[in-house]
Amino acid sequence: MASERDIRARLQRAGQEHLLRFCAELAPGPRAALLAQLEPLEPEALGEHCRRAAAARAHPSGPPPELAARLRPLPPERMGTASGGDPQSRRLWEEEGFHQIALNKVAVLLLAGGQGTRLGVTYPKGMYQVGLPSQKTLYQLQAERIRRVEQLAGERCGTRCTVPWYIMTSEFTLGPTAEFFKEHDFFHLDPNNVVMFEQRMLPAVTFDGRAILERKDKVAMAPDGNGGLYCALADHQILEDMERRGVEFVHVYCVDNILVRLADPVFIGFCVLRGADCGAKVVEKAYPEEPVGVVCQVDGVPQVVEYSEISPETARLRAPGGGLLYNAGNICNHFFTRDFLQRVTREFEPLLKPHVAVKKVPYVDEEGNPVKPLKPNGIKMEKFVFDVLPFARNFVAFQVLREEEFSPLKNADSADRDNPSTARRALLAQHYRWALQAGARFLGPHGAQLPEQPSLPSSGEPAAVCEISPLVSYSGEGLEVYLQGREFRSPFILDENQARALQP
Numbered sequence: 119m120a121s122e123r124d125i126r127a128r129l130q131r132a133g134q135e136h137l138l139r140f141c142a143e144l145a146p147g148p149r150a151a152l153l154a155q156l157e158p159l160e161p162e163a164l165g166e167h168c169r170r171a172a173a174a175r176a177h178p179s180g181p182p183p184e185l186a187a188r189l190r191p192l193p194p195e196r197m198g199t200a201s202g203g204d205p206q207s208r209r210l211w212e213e214e215g216f217h218q219i220a221l222n223k224v225a226v227l228l229l230a231g232g233q234g235t236r237l238g239v240t241y242p243k244g245m246y247q248v249g250l251p252s253q254k255t256l257y258q259l260q261a262e263r264i265r266r267v268e269q270l271a272g273e274r275c276g277t278r279c280t281v282p283w284y285i286m287t288s289e290f291t292l293g294p295t296a297e298f299f300k301e302h303d304f305f306h307l308d309p310n311n312v313v314m315f316e317q318r319m320l321p322a323v324t325f326d327g328r329a330i331l332e333r334k335d336k337v338a339m340a341p342d343g344n345g346g347l348y349c350a351l352a353d354h355q356i357l358e359d360m361e362r363r364g365v366e367f368v369h370v371y372c373v374d375n376i377l378v379r380l381a382d383p384v385f386i387g388f389c390v391l392r393g394a395d396c397g398a399k400v401v402e403k404a405y406p407e408e409p410v411g412v413v414c415q416v417d418g419v420p421q422v423v424e425y426s427e428i429s430p431e432t433a434r435l436r437a438p439g440g441g442l443l444y445n446a447g448n449i450c451n452h453f454f455t456r457d458f459l460q461r462v463t464r465e466f467e468p469l470l471k472p473h474v475a476v477k478k479v480p481y482v483d484e485e486g487n488p489v490k491p492l493k494p495n496g497i498k499m500e501k502f503v504f505d506v507l508p509f510a511r512n513f514v515a516f517q518v519l520r521e522e523e524f525s526p527l528k529n530a531d532s533a534d535r536d537n538p539s540t541a542r543r544a545l546l547a548q549h550y551r552w553a554l555q556a557g558a559r560f561l562g563p564h565g566a567q568l569p570e571q572p573s574l575p576s577s578g579e580p581a582a583v584c585e586i587s588p589l590v591s592y593s594g595e596g597l598e599v600y601l602q603g604r605e606f607r608s609p610f611i612l613d614e615n616q617a618r619a620l621q622p
């Protein structure tokens with residue numbers, strides 16, 4: 119551990135000596151904690167970070183004025199579709215995806231370092247449960263989908279295979295996530311195949327370029343954005359771990375989409391057969407202001423323009439057919455080859471430009487009193503996971519159906535959209551549709567047959583409550599054998615035990 123003097127000298131070089139202004143009055147414990155927090159901050163990098171943050175803030179916020187003229191929708195030859203295309207291609211993609219999974223060449227990588235501020239919970243979002251009959255959390259649903267896709271690939275190809283699960287956490291989420299997985303016995307996955315690693319943190323900075331002290335003994339730090347992935351991959355030798363396991367293709371996804379298809383064979387197969395090094399799943403945007411990035415081209419180069427960086431006028435533009443011109447909504451599901459990730463970590467990461475978020479950051483004033491600001495006072499700098507798209511040699515986008523694959527949990531129930539109720543409904547509506555398609559009928563509490571409603575408005579509750587364990591079906595497959603021509607009383611949970619009981 120460096121001495122206080124060394125650390126003070128380093129901070130001086132970075133122009134950030136004020137971070138030690140209460141150090142002398144701290145008890146030994148808090149003082150050691152503060153010094154430990156400051157020690158890893160490289161003076162040059164810290165100084166540069168603070169200068170860049172202040173400079174970025176000095177430019178007018180909001181979308182760059184010239185952006186609209188440089189934007190174009192993604193050309194059709196870069197797009198594939200899971201639903202509108204011909205079933206034969208879909209089968210081929212799926213077969214290819216399963217084949218690669220069976221060869222142990224596919225991994226999933228979860229971005230789980232975010233703080234879930236909008237949802238308003240103090241624990242990692244993956245530990246949230248939206249009130250399903252089974253009470254499963256997002257992490258459990260994801261773990262079970264991994265187990266099922268391994269099983270399906272294994273059965274199809276007559277082998278046993280593994281889809282390793284890499285989980286990027288942050289200082290906020292690593293401890294509780296690791297604890298939660300242990301408590302739940304890794305949801306019956308082999309712990310050797312669940313690899314957690316931590317992204318870096320960066321200090322929040324005032325508008326005049328000073329790192330913020332949140333308490334006398336603590337610097338205000340925030341994760342460096344989900345594009346912190348690329349530094350974290352290098353910091354923790356994750357690509358080397360992938361190489362040792364023979365992983366060639368990585369499905370990167372965000373934690374909060376309750377319908378996420380981990381290692382989706384159709385998406386993987388599509389990207390592999392198209393020879394892509396980088397891909398993104400998209401859905402049609404639901405409305406112009408929807409907070410999703412748009413996959414498009416800037417100066418002819420594929421890119422995601424984030425919802426915070428597109429102007430409302432551009433977001434509202436219509437195509438000749440009447441739909442939104444920028445309609446390809448990013449759902450934070452990306453495909454990368456390991457080779458591409460290697461190039462990113464070695465060559466391109468330093469070229470990624472951080473994005474600026476101006477936030478209310480609690481701080482201590484000159485007298486050391488804690489202050490909760492009422493107005494934004496601090497700058498957080500973040501990199502975005504999709505900022506590497508322009509470096510891809512062959513980028514493809516893959517459009518999927520929203521009702522089958524996208525219902526994000528962003529907000530608390532007080533918001534109208536993307537909240538625990540909408541996520542729960544989306545999952546239950548999907549499972550109800552799958553059950554009807556497989557020939558099930560549902561009865562109400564008094565035994566009367568319930569009406570069938572195969573298509574529901576997005577806000578509607580399905581006529582019957584039916585939840586299907588991912589261990590029984592990954593994307594609606596194989597349900598006829600349990601459900602065909604049978605009647606079930608709502609609520610109905612089809613888990614592994616129930617499935618065994620129903621097996622002819």
Ligand SMILES: CC(=O)N[C@H]1[C@@H](OP(=O)(O)OP(=O)(O)OC[C@H]2O[C@@H](n3ccc(=O)[nH]c3=O)[C@H](O)[C@@H]2O)O[C@H](CO)[C@@H](O)[C@@H]1O
Pocket residue numbers: 229230231232233286288317341342343344346371372373374409410411412422424425447448449450502503504526528
């Ligand atoms: C930058 C980015 O990808 N934006 C996408 C993200 O937006 P959105 O703004 O919703 O992104 P979030 O802040 O929810 O973060 C997305 C994911 O990244 C993780 N995370 C975030 C910050 C961080 O430092 N570390 C970290 O791992 C979160 O835990 C989460 O799993 O999802 C939307 C779909 O739901 C997309 O339309 C947006 O284009």
